[in-house]
Amino acid sequence: MWIALPAGHAQAFPENLVSRARVSASSQASPADGKYGVLRLADGNRATHWASANKALPQWIRIEWDQAQEFDTISLQIYHTQARNLYAGWKRFEVELSDGTKRAYTVQPDQDVVNARLEKPCRAKWVQITLLEVYEERTYVGVDEVGIYLDPERRIREPKPIARALPREAIRVLGGRPHPSVYVTAADVARARRNAEQTEWGRQTKQEILAAADKWLERTEEEWLRFLPPPGACYAYGFTGCPICRSSWGTWGGARCSWDRPGTVQCTQGHILPDAKHPDDGSGYKGPDGRVHYFVGSWNAWVTEQWLNAINRLGHAYALTGDERYAERAAFFLDALASIYAESTSGSWDYPSSPPSGRFARPWYQVARTLVPFVEGYDLIYTSKALNKPSLRPRLEKGFPKGPTLQQRAVGTADAHGKSWEGMTRRDNIDLNLMQDGAYYCYSHSFSGGLHNGHADYMRGALAVGVLLGIPTYVYNAVESPYSIYAMLANNCDRDGRYYETALGYAIHCRNLYLTFTEPLRHWSDERYPKGVNLFANDRFRAFYELPDLTMDVAGHALNYGDCGPDHAFIFPSDAKFSGTDYTFAEHLYAGCTGAERERFARLLRYLAGGDVERARAAAPNRTWLLYHADPVPGAEAPSLPEDLHRKVFGSWFLGQKGLAILRDGSGAEAQGALVRFGPSLNHG
Known part of the structure; x- marks a missing residue:
């Protein structure tokens, strides 16, 4: 029971009169003393509840006493949101007393606790609560706990509502945003063009981008269109491998597929599948051992992932x-994929979930991992007239299969349908059937109560579209909700700038995820946030990115704990420390900060670059990002680290919250160290 007592109130909590009553029900899903029996209505155990035997209405529960009892409050904890696929949400119920009093009550959608207050205290020998109507039929209706109290001081209160996703029809799309405005702005584009002209690494990066984009101009649109999967098609990771030799053919965009071999995959031993002995009609080939091999599903996944890469390169x-040729081709690919996106809702069929869910090949939270680059590419071409051309969708829709699609027939994922109309433009189709559809999927899953990396994916996917199309709900959710980026920082990043899991690889992955919040939030602007939201102004956020890799290095070895495997490497330690990961983060810190903090990170950049930042940028893996965000770094010397960071990299460091002590001594070939652990192990998964 959710309870709130006034501050300093020492009086006893009202007695639950159900504890001295007999209880009965119209039906129950187990014997009375079983897990779902009527005796579970007031046992105080949140692991049990009463459930009806079926979905038939009305259903009732009855509380009776030998002697009349005085009360004024009836409290119900409804069992619904804990298992909404099985339990219906209550909509309307009636309370009847033994003296003939009757009163109806209405329950709000997803309301878990209802306190039915009587106008005045009354005496009765029994109370019957009858459920008359639910929001949507499910297998059962249920009640976690029921309480009946005499509570004249109103100390029994309903809990603060749990944050929940708004229905899609309540999401306002305001539009009116400048473009580009999500991950880069017009000023950033000007910087990119300047870097491409004035720096050697910038010129090389531009050449690579154009070369990658040009190959997508080689075929005609109709030639490309023949590779588009049908709506509701199979998509697959490619876990099972070759049924002939068990070797791999790769996964998703890395599968061994070719535009010259449509509908097939090739394993590392050269077997091309499907073939006559291993047919695949689109739903997979089931081998003698019972495993299903999704050849066509892997091909479909490869196509959509390759086109995603194309959109990104063409946008840049x-x-x-x-050059409008690039925008024209990017708009074509986006429009084609948007024509089947809302219908492709199963994710990878071989991903372990039942039924599968997602968009294209990406399951669950990984929907955001493709939605974000879709947004990035789309934002870069958003002002192009190519997007005002007629959409392919009305034409393609005429050839869509009638009746259930393959995904519903084969794996049970319910079919969904996008929207279409005559005169629909590419922009209409992409905005509605790709961006808004993907964003709402991510947004609706961001209320699960977790603050893990998968949750960060959901949140950033919706945020990206929110900034792109002007949807305040998604932006405010990322900043203000109980599941916001600030909640993730407070929960997952400790006072020493470390990630909570004892998994160094996932700690870096988490940092990469959180970085993708910085630019959309900074570029957002409205009455509530006229200057956007600057995560780099947050001390905890900055600390999270200050040399997270090198501070975990001892004599050339990464600290060996948590999810790390054995480290048998023989290394000659060096006092010249470098980490590509830390260098990437330092570039983000330098670009995102101002004033004294920016000077600090300029010094850090020069240290990691050995004094030659331009040379380091030429070798950096994130040169496309640098093109838009890298400014000159003043100074040419290779300075020492700031004192606090020098101690964390070369000296001993006590991390009290994490439960680690890193002991270091000596230098160069004489360097040595030890790790002392006294904290918890929170391995990934």
């Missing part, structure tokens, strides 16, 4: 050159 090529 357009931003750097203004």
